Amino acid sequence: MELIQIDGLIAITTQEPDTFKLEWLSNLFQxxxxxxxxxxxxxxxxxxxxxxxxxxxxxxxxxxxxxxxxxxxxxxxxxxxxxxxxxxxxxxxxxxxxxxxxxxxxxxxxxxxxxxxxxxxxxxxxxxxxxxxxxxxxxxxxxxLHTNRHERNTKSIELMFSSNTPAAVSAAYSLCNIADEWVNESKNSENEDKFNSHKEAQSIINVLCTYIREYGKEQENKPKERIYNELVCKTILEELSNRLNTLNKGYSHWNGYNINLKGATLIFPVELKNIKDTNSIDISECTFKDDLIITIAVDKNDDTDSNETEPRVLSLEGCIFNSSVSIVGNLGAEISKINLQNTHFKEKSRLEISRFSFENSASPSIYIHGTQPHETVFSYLSNAYIVVGMEYQERIAGNYEEKLDYQEIPGNIKISDCPDVSFKISDRHLVSGEVHVDCKHRYLKMFDVTDCIMNGKITIDAKKIGEIKLQESYVYHGLNVACKEEIQLIHGPDSVFLFDGLPNILQVEHSLISNTKSNVEITANSIISINLNGAYFYTPFKISNEDNTIKIKNLSFFKTVFYTLVNIDKNTEIEKGNFKFCSVYDKKTQKYYNFNPQKTPNIQELVPRQEITTRAKKIADTISAIALAFGLTSK
Missing domain, CATH: 1.20.58 (Methane Monooxygenase Hydroxylase; Chain G, domain 1)
Structure with a gap:
């Protein structure tokens, strides 16, 4: 028997020590x-x-x-x-x-x-x-691939500025194709790669736009040695237009890239078709020697799931136009504003804006001022608020003591088939041409002319009319208003309506006056309010409706003077009227008589009105001075 110790354990065994350790380990592993x-x-x-x-x-x-x-x-x-x-x-x-x-x-x-x-x-x-x-x-x-593109890019830019026209044109095409490669790569990339590809494409587009701008400067300055080529400039502009055209499937689309042509001078016709992103295109302060055609695409944002989109604005501010300008929406494209402020149209130029749907806004959706075109046409514009001429507050610039001169609008203005349209001519303007509103099946929200001289005839034809304002204005060749349904308001206090532009009709034969086309005629089923207080009529005035009785809730002729024929339909029902100091001038007796339309044709008591005679002479002198200043002629 032997006493042994293994790992702190004391055991008594009769076996040998080595034999015991092996047996213990064997038991442990099992x-x-x-x-x-x-x-x-x-x-x-x-x-x-x-x-x-x-x-x-x-x-x-x-x-x-x-x-x-x-x-x-x-x-x-x-x-x-x-x-x-x-x-x-x-x-x-x-x-x-x-x-x-x-x-x-x-x-x-x-x-x-x-x-x-x-x-x-x-x-x-x-x-x-x-x-x-x-x-x-x-x-x-x-x-x-990127290295190869950069090398091609550098070489193409060098060739584009060479005197060899075919090589320069080919280089312009090559640059556009290289930009396409970057654009396509950006669409198929994410995060940093997407940003870098977009940046590379934008840098090439900047080079192309710079060429167009510098070409225009060279045309203006005319140096001895020309660097820029007209054919190259045309090629670049055509390629830009192709890539901005959303309906052209043969090219990469550059919508969303900045196209900066600001201040360029273009001596050839320019056509930009089916543009979607108008906010990224800057063509302000450009000079267009030939025709300009811009077509706006229907869609304004690729992200159809997004409820918040940036308002689409087309700005032509500060541009000079030597020929016609046409801005057209494709299938009633939506847009927030068309800016034509401080634009200058040369003689016989024409402006046409058509087929747009505008967002309802208190600010003008079409604002044009500067040197006006010879003819302006607005057609098929929904919810448009059109302002022609610089606003009085902008012109006066805080100096209310200074009296502003009249600014001329030389041509005709036509508004055709525009539903829910509002039209305004800013204060202190002289319109040499005619103004024609043809919205027979539409609602005309507002027609506003205040403190203006209207040398041409005003014709308004609409299904329903909200407001017609002709306050403190001179109307030289008549006003014709035709409304199938209701007119809410006609507001023309202190305005002067002339017979063919003449301030004095005392020597004009009666037959000429009765058959004139420069009369004032209002036709409607019903009118809520007419306010012609203080107005002077030197031309025949008529309110009529051949089919039905006219209902007028409120008719006010306070201090209104009629110098010639007045014809208010006998079937007219006037609910409330104010005819205090309203007068009719009798050429035979050369006196003024009180006039009450509710009691027409009977003329009330004879009351001479010397103060009105004095005022009438003053108005005639003012009209003659204005006509002399602006070179207006009458029949």
Whole structure:
């Protein structure tokens, strides 16, 4: 018998010491608890190592040597964990692993799954390595492609400024094609690559726009040695137009890129078709020697799911036009504003704006002032608020003590088939031509002319009319208003209506006056309010409706003077009237008589009105002075 100590344990044995140690270790290795503990410790260690390896991969780039090494370690770790779990599960469940036992079957199944997992991980790792190689190759090819584009770009710019016209034109086409490549790449890229491609395309577009602008400056200054070529400039402009045309599927679309042509001088016709993004095109302060045609596309934003879109504005501010200008919306395109402020139209120029739908706004949707065109046409404009002539507040610039001169609007103005339109001629303007509003089947919201001289005839024809304002204005050749339904308001206090532009009709034959086309005639079914207080009529005045009785809720002729024929239909029903100091002048007696339309044709008591005679002479003198100043002639 011998007393021995192993790992702090004291045992009494009759065996030899070496024999006892081997037997103890054999028992230990056959213990399930021992192997369970070992498997758990190993599993925890492997999981911890996997976690640390995974974190380190986050700070490495795919393809780096350390990244590949760490990733291989990660794959091996996952494989080891799978095999370890396969052997540990029977131990943890205290199942025997002898042949054909339940534990052996579970072990075999788990080993099969683990083997498949290892094979899958190996396949995925190989696939990932192949992808990395492909990405490397793709990056290298993209880099070579970009380098090639930059070289072509530089060479094309040099050729575009050469004196060889065919080579210069070819270079312009080449630059446009290179820009297309960048644009297409930007559409198919994300994040930083998208931004860089967009930036490269924009830089080429800037070069093309600069060529057009500098060509215009050269035309103005006319140096001895010319650098810029007209044919190249035409080519660039045509290519720009093709790429801004949303309906042209043969080109890349440059909508969304800044097109800066500000201040350019263009001596040939310009046509921009189906433009979508008007906000990114700057053609302000340009000089157009020939015709300009702009067509606006229907869609204003590619993002149809977005409820918030930037208001679409077309600005031609400060432009000079030597010929006709046509701005047309494609199928009633929506737009917020067309800006024609401080524009200058040369003689016999024409402006046409048609087929747009405007957003309801208190500010003008079409604002034009400067040197006006010889003829202006507005047609098929929905919800438009049109202002012609600079607003009084802008002209006066805070100096209300200074009296402004009349600014001339030389041509005719026509408004045709515009639903819910409002039209205004700003204060202190002289309109030499006719104003014709033809909206027979539409609603005319407002017609506003205040403190103006209207040398041509005013004709308004609409289904329904909101307001007609002719305050403190001179109307030389008549006013005809035809409304199928109701007129809400006619407001013309202190206005003067002349007979063919004449301030004095005392010597004119009666037959000429009765047959004149410069009369004032109002036709409607009903009128809510007419205010002609203080107005002077030197031409026949008529209110009529051949088919029905006219109903007027409020008719006011306070201090109104009629110098010739007055014809208010006998079927007119006037609900409320104010005819105090309203007078009719009798040529025979050369006296003024009180006039009450509600009691027409009977003229009330004879009352001479000397003060009115004095005022009438003053008005005649004022009209003569204005006519002399502006060279207006009458029949």
């Amino acid at each position: 213990s399930r608890n021992f192997w369970t503990a070992i498997s758990i410790i190993t599993l925890v260690a492997l999981l911890k190592y996997y976690s640390s390896t995974r974190k380190s991969l986050l700070f490495l780039q795919p393809g780096d040597r350390d990244y590949i090494k760490k990733n291989n370690h990660q794959t091996l770790t996952i494989s080891a964990i799978s095999v370890l779990i396969s052997f540990s599960v029977p131990l943890w469940l205290n199942l025997p692993i002898s042949k054909e036992s339940t534990g052996a079957q579970i072990l075999q199944s788990l080993l099969t799954v683990s083997g498949g997992l290892v094979l899958l991980l190996t396949f995925m790792e190989n696939r990932r390595k192949n992808d990395i190689d492909e990405l490397k190759n793709l990056d290298e090819s993209i880099q070579k």
